[in-house]
Amino acid sequence: MEPKRPQKKGIKFSIFWMYAVILLILGGIYFADNDNTVSKENVEYNKFEQYVMSGGVTKIVVYTGEDPSAAAFLNDSLAKVVFKKQFSPGQQPIVTTNIPSADSFQSKIDQWQQDGYFKGSVKYEKSSNISSMIWSIAPFVLLIAFWFFIMKRMSGKDGGSGGVFSVGKSKAKIFDKDGPIQVTFKDVAGLSEAKTEVEEIVEFLKNPKRYTDLGGKIPKGALLVGPPGTGKTLLAKAVAGEANVPFFSMSGSDFVEMFVGVGASRVRDLFRQAKEKAPCIVFIDEIDAVGRARGKNPNMGANDERENTLNQLLTEMDGFGSNSGVIILAATNRADILDKALLRAGRFDRQIYVDLPDLNDRVAIFNVHLRNIKTDESLDVETLARQTPGFSGADIANVCNEAALIAARHNKSSVQRQDFNDAVDRIIGGLEKRSKITTDEEKRSIAIHEAGHATVSWHLRYASPLIKV
Template sequence: MAKDNKNLNKKPKVSPYWIYGIIIAVFLAIQLFSGGFGDTSGSKTTPAEFFQYLKNGDVKKVEIINNRIARVYLTKEAQEQDVHKKSKPKSLLPAVATAPNYQFEFGDLKLFQEEIAKIKAEDNVDVNVAFDSEQNVWGDLLLTLLPFVLIIGVWIFIMRRMSGGGGGGAGGQIFNIGKSKAKLFDEKIDTKTSFKDVAGLEGAKEEVQEIVDFLKFPEKYTSLGGKIPKGALLVGPPGTGKTLLAKAVAGEAQVPFFSLSGSDFVEMFVGVGASRVRDLFKQAKEKSPSIIFIDEIDAIGRARGKNNMSGSNDERENTLNQLLTEMDGFGTNTNVIVLAATNRADVLDSALMRAGRFDRQIYVDLPDVRERKEIFEVHLRPLKKEETLDIDFLAKQTPGFSGADIANVCNEAALIAARKGKKAVNKQDFLDAVDRIIGGLEKKNKIITPAEKRAVAFHEAGHATVSWMLEHAAPLVKVTIVPRGRSLGAAWYLPEERLIVHPEQMLDEMCAALGGRAAEKVIFDKISTGALSDLEKVTKQARAMVTVYGLSDKVGNLTYYDSSGQSEYGFTKPYSEKTAELIDQEISDIIEKQYQRAIALLEKNKDKLTELAEVLLDKEVIFKDNLEKIFGKRAFENSAIISEEEE
């Protein structure tokens, strides 16, 4: 039976264009062969030759067609002459009527008749002159119908394009505009990602694996009275693996998997988003049990009633209302699980987040050092790397990196090794890749004056000196005055990965960040614009201390941070003008105090600062060893990981 079905499928499909082609060919054939098969119009000749034949008495009859064409019939005797033998008509089929020997076009009919009459009188010839009119019925009909045929053909072509397949783009398929754009992944062919390909994310994997288990073995849960969860929302920073986790679910669940983005519901036409939601759930229900994955759901799931300037009929709200109804309304869909991903959970509508719609919120956080090692192992598989490569070291060098960042590091390292003509990727290539991603591309040919270079050297040396002297500041790994990206110099540090931060730690970090500007003040007694990123970082930290974490004695144990995001579009501050002045003053005092502290530290160690800056000017890049030679061993040695500060 399977073979029979295959043979049936192999039958050629009849294209409508073939039919159009056959019709045109028939019309052309009728036009060409409407006069019979063969040469029935006579040989071509000229009026002068005709008049000569007429004088010789060879012409039996002249037939004038439509007052412009003359057909000449010769006598039997004339047809036997050598000069006229080629004029004998040839036909594939027996002729119904006698065919003419010659045919030609003449000019003025009156002059033509006068010339025939003159020859008849002078040469005493007997010739019959007849008049007739002919018309090509099929040709005239074709010319009449051709414009209509073309118009109808163009109309059919346009309608087929508008209503046909090809996947509903915005400009075409006007009749399919309300259809869902979700891509259906075949569980046997399209989805090859499994949970083995997802490194780290143990907690998140456990949650979604349970959903997969329910789809595979529902009786295990239903026997105890449990119900399948309606949906799971994956929340976390960009690049942490939310979409990858959804791909793994698609690969493991072995059920139909519909994937689309939140923006796929948005269209310029009213009502399209809601229509696509209905169509999506209709398809999913037909193929249930199934999974729907909506990436970047915040495109349609934002809280309703916010910033609604467009009037009462907001298209995005209509789409969200339809989604809410489909997920948990009167017509509840059974065995259809909705997975969604976003990095903006704070702006989602509370009705969307409630139990019964998204029963589970799975937080996908940035990986810790152990999880980064696992992620490195996954992305290092396809690389030709040195056998002695220390993956633990790489994991420690990339704090705060997401899974996507680590994949980028591995790729950059391979490219750097290839650029240098190496046979394998080594440790230095990975360090160069981290520097490239964090600091930007080295610009060794950037034009910089000696005075500017000296200022940058002292600025970076100031950062290094202050961070070395403070207990809670991150210890230095590397300092460079080679321009990178938009910065003229950069310093890399090894901070601890902390879950909670104390005020002393924040103040030490702020003091170290201000060490660059303080060094310029101590050495040159003037400051420059080179500390822009330092000031931005310090100002954010000080404002967070005062307004978010409640670490200011003057403002007190208050926070003005709204984790729900409900005040995002608010036009009023949650505090009075007097409090605003107090906050501004407190932020300024904190920053100024740490700046003076950095100046005092550098004044005390001015000679060591100068020595370090001179080494930096000479070598352009210095490491932890150079600082140990000048300052001695650091009093507070902490194991840590890499971060970066740019000027």
């Protein structure tokens, strides 16, 4: 298998770039038209004529086109009178005015030359109104661009987390076999019965013809039930890593929103996407957030929005065909509060109970979590498993991590057996209170109490082995 080549991080386009380019263009036009070496002033035609007849004009430029105009270059004495300031060498004081037409203005220039008022040069140029046109259109362009930007943010299509118009869209994350989840059934220690059930669901999707040829129907849903920390979500991750089909993952709380009708809309959108990508698996974690049993009197304090979401979920689960290839996986540790309509056959056809691990399962779970921990040779995994009856998979992971932290706290090169014993005591009994003063009478009563537990455990045949009193 060839190693994956690192993907080159491309430059991500942003709409702010377009705003920056527009501002740079407008700024360039503004500074081009407003050169610091040129001082312009637009005057009326009669004043323009007075300035020329005063003899202070050195040059006239006539701009021809749809909107003809004329510009007069003033000498220093006239410029000081018109602009009322002294100009430094190199600056060009100019007055401009609008003219009726270039032909009539040419006859006026000829008359000024005959009368001796004007002795400078005359130049004709074609007028360009691009800058003025851009300045007149620019505000509308910026307004339209800003409107598109706001609408895009509200619709949530710019890579953000969503907007006003996307509030009814499903928040499910889609995973595939090449996705970030690389958990497989090999990483799930213990849970042999639950793994068998879940593996069969994956096999339904990989090879459905094997079952449908015999007249069987692919189950629509499976509910993972069990105490917290037993590995329900881990099993779902293993399904996502093993299945060669799209895997939709979301939490039951993702359907809950402050807006009316949003939960039902998200359920519809979720199943619409699932139907488009069938065969696929939809996983809803903590389904009790929306699957709670409906009240008999919904108008007396019941949550109508949550019940509408549940009603839509019930309709969608029983709405598509038996062999459509969409399987619903759900997990909860409160199956007793779920609605009976959700648990009936045809919706969640199978209820997979994920129980606390027994001794052999705890050994396998310890072996999984001890892979990346530097342990001492004297460590006995089976003894650790016997010391932790009633521990869930999450508790065992916590024991291994706590033992590594205790060993690091004492600057050890490896994690020893005593570190695991201290970690078990820490998780079962909490922090050691060395500063607490205990009287002899309290110590005696505690010793008698714990001795009673130990004596009963010693005489019970099938009780967990007695390790420490």
